[in-house]
Amino acid sequence: MEPVKLFQYNTLGALMAGLYGGSFTIGELLEHGDLGIGTLDSIDGELIVLDGKAYQAKGAGDVPEVVEVAADAKVPYAAVVPHQAEVIFRQRFEMTDKELEERIESYYDGENLFRSIKIHGDFANMHVRMIPKSTSETKFADVATHQPEYLRENITGTIVGFWTPEIFHGVSVAGYHLHFISDDHSFGGHVMDFVIKEGIVEVGAIDQLDQRFPVQDRQYLFAKFNVNEVRQDITKAE
Amino acid sequence: MEPVKLFQYNTLGALMAGLYGGSFTIGELLEHGDLGIGTLDSIDGELIVLDGKAYQAKGAGDVPEVVEVAADAKVPYAAVVPHQAEVIFRQRFEMTDKELEERIESYYDGENLFRSIKIHGDFANMHVRMIPKSTSETKFADVATHQPEYLRENITGTIVGFWTPEIFHGVSVAGYHLHFISDDHSFGGHVMDFVIKEGIVEVGAIDQLDQRFPVQDRQYLFAKFNVNEVRQDITKAE
Numbered sequence: 001m002e003p004v005k006l007f008q009y010n011t012l013g014a015l016m017a018g019l020y021g022g023s024f025t026i027g028e029l030l031e032h033g034d035l036g037i038g039t040l041d042s043i044d045g046e047l048i049v050l051d052g053k054a055y056q057a058k059g060a061g062d063v064p065e066v067v068e069v070a071a072d073a074k075v076p077y078a079a080v081v082p083h084q085a086e087v088i089f090r091q092r093f094e095m096t097d098k099e100l101e102e103r104i105e106s107y108y109d110g111e112n113l114f115r116s117i118k119i120h121g122d123f124a125n126m127h128v129r130m131i132p133k134s135t136s137e138t139k140f141a142d143v144a145t146h147q148p149e150y151l152r153e154n155i156t157g158t159i160v161g162f163w164t165p166e167i168f169h170g171v172s173v174a175g176y177h178l179h180f181i182s183d184d185h186s187f188g189g190h191v192m193d194f195v196i197k198e199g200i201v202e203v204g205a206i207d208q209l210d211q212r213f214p215v216q217d218r219q220y221l222f223a224k225f226n227v228n229e230v231r232q233d234i235t236k237a238e
Numbered sequence: 239m240e241p242v243k244l245f246q247y248n249t250l251g252a253l254m255a256g257l258y259g260g261s262f263t264i265g266e267l268l269e270h271g272d273l274g275i276g277t278l279d280s281i282d283g284e285l286i287v288l289d290g291k292a293y294q295a296k297g298a299g300d301v302p303e304v305v306e307v308a309a310d311a312k313v314p315y316a317a318v319v320p321h322q323a324e325v326i327f328r329q330r331f332e333m334t335d336k337e338l339e340e341r342i343e344s345y346y347d348g349e350n351l352f353r354s355i356k357i358h359g360d361f362a363n364m365h366v367r368m369i370p371k372s373t374s375e376t377k378f379a380d381v382a383t384h385q386p387e388y389l390r391e392n393i394t395g396t397i398v399g400f401w402t403p404e405i406f407h408g409v410s411v412a413g414y415h416l417h418f419i420s421d422d423h424s425f426g427g428h429v430m431d432f433v434i435k436e437g438i439v440e441v442g443a444i445d446q447l448d449q450r451f452p453v454q455d456r457q458y459l460f461a462k463f464n465v466n467e468v469r470q471d472i473t474k475a476e
Contacts, residue, residue: 003453013405014350084270110459112252113451155272166465167408209381209449215241221348227404227412 001209006162007032007112007124008079010214013230015039015077016140017223022074023214026054029061029078030071032210035116035160037179038078040069043143044133046190048179049080050153050160055181058190059130066181066188076214079172083116085202095139097194098109101176104163105127107203114206117178119159121199126153128180136219144237150189162206170231171211173238177232182229190200227236240332241445244352244400245270245275246317248452251408251468253277254313255461259313261452265308267316267334268309270448273354273398275417276316278307281381282371284428286316286417288398293419295426297368297386302418306309307317313387314452317400317410322352323440332362338439339414342401349364350403352444355416357397359437365389366418366427374457388427395420400444408469409449411476 004132007023022041025139029038030052045058047069054069090116091100100119108115129147161178168174214220245264260279267276268290276285283296285307291309325345336378338357346353367385399416406412419426452458 110461111455112458112461112463167249167468169407169461171467173307200322205453207451207453209447210440211449213445213449215443215445220350223348223350225350225405227407230405 001065004080004081004084004205005207005208005210006081007077007210008172009212010077010233011171012077012168012173013227014220014223016230016233017225018136018139019220019223020076020134021217021219022076022138022215024074024075025071025193026069026075027067029075029080030054033082034078034079035083035118036078037161037177038198039074039131041074041076041150042133042135043076043131045130046179046188048160048181048188049079050158050181055185055188057130057181064130064150064189066189067184079203079204081116083118083204087203089201091121091196091201093233094195094197100196103204104143104201113164114165114209116175116204117159117163117176118159118202118204119199122156122197124195124197125151125153126180126194127154127192129192130189141233141237149192150187155182157189159186170227170234173234177238241444242322243446243448244317244319244444245448246410247313248315249409250315250411250472251465252458252461254468254471255463256377257451257458257461258372258374258410259457260280260314261455261456262313263309264307264311265309265314267318271318271320273321273356274316274318275399275415277315277369278369279312279314280373281314281369283368284417284426285313285316285412286419286426288396288419293423293426295419297370298320302368302388302425302427304356304423313438317370319442319444321356321442322441325441327439329359329434329439332373332433334453338434342439342441352403352447353401354444355397355399355401355414356440356442357437360394361434362433362435363389363391364393364395364418364432365430366383367430377429379471381474387427387430390425393420393425401449406463408472411472415476420460452471456466
């Protein structure tokens with residue numbers, strides 16, 4: 001069996017440190033996986049990669065805007081995987097996000113491997129937010145305090161994302177990092193909380209991490225990080 | 239130009255947590271790089287990979303023992319790279335390790351990429367230690383407090399190892415992780431401190447991290463980590 005590689009471009013830590021400039025194209029990204037998350041150039045909203053297509057969810061007044069992203073658009077940070085379900089289960093009754101996450105974890109073989117998550121279902125409610133387009137002058141933790149949030153009731157769609165072992169906190173965010181997109185592509189974003197009515201949950205195995213860096217981006221190369229602050233910011237913001 | 243991949247098998251954090259059992263062969267490891275570091279099954283000494291060959295330095299009474307490692311020997315943790323010097327400089331006058339490290343860092347393009355280090359030289363003194371063979375019952379931080387140490391004066395040999403960006407502390411050790419082997423293979427180990435008389439210093443670029451996990455090792459899969467403790471242990475022990 002081919003090992004499954006999580007492809008991560010840049011670190012969440014670098015993003016938190018204010019490196020918002022896109023430096024890797026969506027086209028290249030999609031060569032490495034069909035499911036994933038990230039953000040766009042200038043942290044302009046949430047990136048959702050589902051079934052090999054990339055979508056952007058942006059806050060836009062009363063309603064969010066979800067659009068497919070062009071292959072030449074660039075990301076400052078993203079993670080994708082060729083998702084392969086290892087465990088599939090049907091969730092037949094209503095659960096909160098916390099309850100469902102606990103159920104999902106009960107199927108893990110320990111907590112020391114990355115995993116991909118794909119949940120298609122009917123949701124009693126879905127609460128998301130979108131990081132608003134910003135410049136490097138504004139710290140991520142500050143941007144994160146005033147993100148547009150949206151709540152939708154009775155919506156059908158897919159949650160995609162990852163579970164990260166704690167030792168990688170900083171490189172990524174420990175625990176769950178999940179984004180949502182509705183079936184009709186009218187709603188989506190970074191998942192804050194939800195109640196699922198019923199659905200199909202897929203937990204994917206990840207064997208390896210293929211970690212890339214913006215090796216030709218001078219801003220990245222010479223950036224100064226306060227790693228403890230960055231780790232705390234991730235905990236707060238994600 | 240082919241990107242240079244740092245191949246890391248397992249994390250230093252998992253090793254610190256007591257997962258000492260070897261699960262990846264030296265033969266496989268050497269397919270991924272010609273320079274590197276690590277330890278052997280049951281943390282039996284220090285692994286030194288130099289010019290495509292693997293050596294083990296063990297504490298053995300009055301003198302250390304350095305032997306070449308068989309291809310079927312197994313490692314619980316190791317990191318190797320196909321080393322490609324990006325900066326080469328001649329160190330023409332005596333310096334302590336701290337002074338030389340500062341000089342090396344002055345050639346870095348920032349501190350946010352991994353780098354490989356290779357220093358061949360004449361050393362006024364070289365102070366090393368070797369982790370002694372242990373079982374999982376003894377914590378790494380405890381093992382680390384009673385490691386055999388050796389000091390040799392006027393010795394010629396090679397330092398190999400890596401520089402790790404701080405955000406990866408836990409996955410690896412932030413800053414330098416260096417091992418030494420003498421030209422005559424009579425002396426080696428984990429570098430504690432040294433004084434170089436003169437030598438050639440090579441700093442290698444690393445573009446990507448290829449992070450592997452012991453995905454079929456039940457002990458790894460179900461191990462419980464206290465990540466903050468592990469990070470502190472690494473700081474203390476390495």
